[in-house]
Amino acid sequence: MAIALITFIPRDARTVAIPLPGCGPMHGPRKRNEYCGVAGFSSTREVSKIIYFSLRALQHRGQESAGIATHNGRMHVVKGMGLVHEVFNEINLSYLKGKVGIGHVRYSTFGESIEENAQPIYLYTPEHEIAVAHNGEIVNVDELRMFLGSIGSGFTTRSDSEVIARLISYEITRKGIIPGLKEVVRRLRGSFSLAVLVDNRLFAIRDPFGIRPLSLGKIDSGFGVASESVAFDSIGGEFLRDVRPGEIVEITPEGFVTHHIFKRKHRAHCMFEYVYFARADSVIDGRCVYDVRRKIGRILAREQPAIADFVIPVPDSGRAHAIGYSEESGIPYAEGLMKNRYVERTFILPSQESRVKEITMKLNPVRSVVDGHRIVLVDDSIVRGNTMRKIVKMLRDAGAREVHVRIGSPPIVAPCYLGIDMKTRDQFIATGRSVEEIARQIGADSLGYISIDGLVEAIGIPHEDLCLGCLTGEYPVSIPGERIRHQSDLEEF
Secondary structure (H helix, E strand, O other), X not given: OOXXXXXXXXXXXXXXXXXXXXXXXXXXOOOOOOOEEEEEEEEOOOOHHHHHHHHHHOHHHOOOEEEEEXXXXXXXXXXXXXXXHHHOOHHHHHHOOOOEEEEEEEOOOOOOOOHHHOOOEEEEOOOOEEEEEXXXXXXXXXHHHHHHHHOOOXXXXXXHHHHHHHHHHHHHHHHOHHHHHHHHHHHOOEEEEEEEEEOOEEEXXXXXXXXXXXXXXXXXXXXXXXXXXXXXXXXXXXXXXXOOOXXXXXXXXXXXXXXXXXEOOOOOEEHHHHHHHOOOOOEEOOEEHHXXXXXXXXXXXXXXXXXXXXXXXXXXXXXXXXXXXXXXXXOOEOOOEEEOOOOOOHHHOOOHHHHHHHHHHHEEEOHHXXXXXXXXXXXXXXXXXXXXXXXXXXXXXXXXXXXXXXXOOOOOOOOOOOOOOOOOXXXXXXXXXXXXXXHHHHOOOEEXXXXXXXXXXXXXXXXXXXXXXXXXXXEOOOOOOOEEOOOOOOEEO
């Protein structure tokens, strides 16, 4: 059973920064805030349940922890380990009083799941209460941590998100709320989509490259922000538009106010959102994710044809890709693997051992489809290869004559520093291996990847406006020891 942590700190306290409840001293390797989901609403009515149902719709983005912060003259925070419905109940939701608030779901990538990394991050100064929900990864976090430490800030976690919260605290105390938030955006380098409460004011902030998604929407009693448009669908709201890259938006019950936009010559939308991570029914930067994935499958079929009896997906991540492959190739589509809906997404489980162990619980072959047949198995990506190896073996054990694996992303050959659990080159099955060698490693009769040009065509965003760092080794931001894709200055208008 999940345990939710309830926090209330009196406003008259004199301490500038508080320890996060339940957190001990810093220990072990620094844990970063990777793929997550954020939401926030400003309304004429209480928002805790609106945020709760929004987080349920974003649960695919993180299954380790969940949290909500609201404000009604003082800040209230509830967060804990587990799924959204495990952390929250009628009692603690009723505690979250306020007509403005933010929420967060998280998944871990390093070490074990620990409560200290649950969000929103909450702290206060003599002037303000601040809560921050963050999706992304800051690459200059060590530099910022050293700076903040030099001016007296103490840290209770190793997360990027606490650094952001303390930087916000420092800058708005020094410059005021809006100028302070502008300075924060100038100083952060990396990927960040933020929902920020400063007292009862709600802000949505997206990094100038637009690496992580962030959506604005309307509900019957106000307006809100969420990582994906599906959050608004789930509560009977309306998706209006994306937060623009580099935009600082204040959200009120009456609408949106854009305070500033930092503009880059090129953007760097993460290709992996379209390939895997976002929900298929989401709309991100003007593109329906399902349509992109189906087009990936069609292009994949043209680039990597196969002779087979059935096209089957790895559910659910490969389903739209497989439909597109079947449509283009003319090979019948079939559901050859059944999914247990009550098992987590294996990619975002915290260890490789748990990922592989979950496969047999998560998937089971449909023998009437598989036995004696040639199969095209379609999935979104191969990172380490262990999961795919297990699935191919499962199909062979179920009687498949041939298994031809087709993948909706090019080979992943370089680390991601901007928000996904792919940190070292030696963990990638594609490192130093040919496609034929990878096919042998996973036990497939053949293996085919979509090309980078094919992926770019399917997404429909120019090559120079996508982050393809994990495919090319060239990144949109400066990272020590890595190649930078573009060199440009941050322009303001």
